[in-house]
Amino acid sequence: MNQDHIKHNAVKRLASGYIRLLLTILALLPILLILYIDSETTSDDVFIAHTFHVIAITMAVVVSAFLSYITWRCYVATGEVLLKWLVFGFWGFTIVYAPHGFLTHHATENVWLFTLFGPASRLVMSFCFLIAMLKFGEMVKPEQTNSKGLWFATAIFIVINLVVYWVAKSASLNLNWWRLLAEYVAVSMFIGSVLWMLVQRIKGYIPLLYSIAMVWFALSCWSFTIGSVWDHQWWLAHIIFAGGFLLLSFGVVQAFLTTGSFKTIYSQSDLFKQIIQEKKKTEQALMELQQVNEKLEELAATDPLTGVANRREFMSRAEEEMSRAHRNTTDLCMMVIDFDHFKDINDEYGHQAGDKVLKEFVRLCKEIMRPSDLLGRIGGEEFAILLPETNLSSAAKVAERLRQYIEESSVVVSKQKITMTISIGLALYQPKTDTVKKWLHRADELLYQAKDKGRNRLEVEQLREPSD
Structure with missing residues (x-):
């Protein structure tokens, strides 16, 4: 590994660490705001704005209902169980949080009737979001994504509203204790979602947004516990919660616009x-x-047995060499070679012995041939060699040398020595008249002449003297 690569990896690790630091700061930024407001303001510093509060809550409820629908569409498309519980979380928040806005103007008459719906909505959402994360990775078939569970959950959320209303009207209960309990339980479940993601090493673009949103939700609940209605800490808690909500909604809408899945949405990196x-x-x-x-x-x-060019390849290469010889006005020779009495070798020693003889022949030929020469198997035991830029006299010397080399060699099969001889026909390419078939035919006829004259010999084409 070179120095540049080491430096590149070091810089990448530094950059990754910097990104993690930024994300950590983003997740924990509300703590600084909470501590600042807590130290610089008192419960007497209030900002009472009923109309503004109603508008803000209405927007939150509308956005939550919209996200419920979007997330439901993603769930129906993918069957990802986590998405179903996200739907429950958004929809539960919509139903339980709505009275918090409707009852704003009754805050002076019964502050608890106005206040308790906020903690209850956050408690419902934190529970659903925790279950959603516990269901990470579970899938159902698309046909199983019916709306029965959603209707049942809606009924439960309405019952929760009735219970909150009854509790707010009860004069015998310590309502502030119940408020704090709901907020702290919500904090624990929001943080529980994050811890579960860390334990399970759940990674990805949307899970990252999800975890930051869960931290902001938890800090918002904490801010609510140390604030009082209408004071600055109370308003800050709303802002922190809205920030986490918008962050999570961004991820959900991104999922809807792309893959529809919580797991398979990717960041740019x-x-x-x-x-x-x-x-x-x-x-x-x-x-x-x-x-x-x-x-x-x-x-x-390639011929599968010997590894040399097969007939089709040899003919193709011969045409190329003919064109080159004609273009460059150089000589080109072809020798056609056949074993003598090869059938007797197969009959006496078996076909495996015959195959070994053919392979040994190819090896011996390559010791004689030049790199520019081409050897091909054009029949059963019939071979041909192209000799580029070689005149007939030089080619005859090569052919005779090859014939003698083969005659002096032998193949040992099962401790038995097999001798072999070959017959050769040698022809020169005639540019004016030859096609590859005519040329091969002439060389083949010379081969048969060699066999007719006793085998183990070379027959060379006799060139005609040009007429006057």
Whole structure:
């Protein structure tokens, strides 16, 4: 690993640490605001604005109802159980929180009737969001995503409203104690969601937004516990809660506009990583495909037993060499080779012995041939060699040397020595008249002449003298 790579990795780790620090500061920023307001204001510093409060609560309820619908659509599309509980959380907050706005103008008559719906709504939402995180990864089939559970949950939320109303009207209960209990339980469940994500190592773009929103919700509940109705801390608690709500809603809408899933929405950096990974996979697949194609091309052009060019490849290459020789006005020769009495070798020693003889022949040929020469198997035990830029006289010397080399060699099969001889026909390419088939035919006829004259010999084409 070079120094530049080490430095690059170090900088990446530093940048990742900086991002984590920024996210931590973002999540815990409300603490500074809470502490500041708590130290710089008193419960006597109040801001009473009924109309503004009603407008703010109305907007919160409308947004929550909208998110309930959006999240429900995502749940129906993906079957992700977590999304169903997010729906319950948003919808429960909508129903339970709505009276908090409607009863604003009755705050002077019965402050608890006005106040208790806020803690109750946050308690309901924290419970649903905690269950949602515990259900992370669970899926149901799309046909199982019916609305029966939502109607049942709606009935429960209405009952909760009735209970809160009864408690607010009761003069025998310590209502402030109940308010604080609801807020602290909500705090514990919001934080519980975050801790569960950390324990389960749940990562991703939306889970990150979710966890920050849960921390803001928890801090909002804490702010409510140390504030009084209409004081600055109370208003700050609303602002913190709204910030967390908007952050979470951004993630939900992003999910709706893309994959519809809580798990598979990616940040820009995640997408970049995905693109790089997919690019590497694609490049690897293309490389493997190229290797397969090259292998297929090689198999299509190669004799499987001996590894030399097969008949089709040899004929194709011969045409290329003919064109080159004609273009450059150079000589080109072809020798056609056949084993003598090869059938007797197969009959006496078996076909495996015959295959071994053919392989040994190819090995011996390559010791004689030049790199520019081409050897091909054009029949059962029939081979041909192209000799570019070689005149007939030089080609005859090569052919004779090869014949002698084969005659002096032998193959051992099962401790038995098999000798072999070959017959060769040698022809020169005639640019004015030859096609590859005519040329091969002439060399083949010379081969048969060699066999007719006793085998183990070379027959060279006799060139005609040009006429006057």
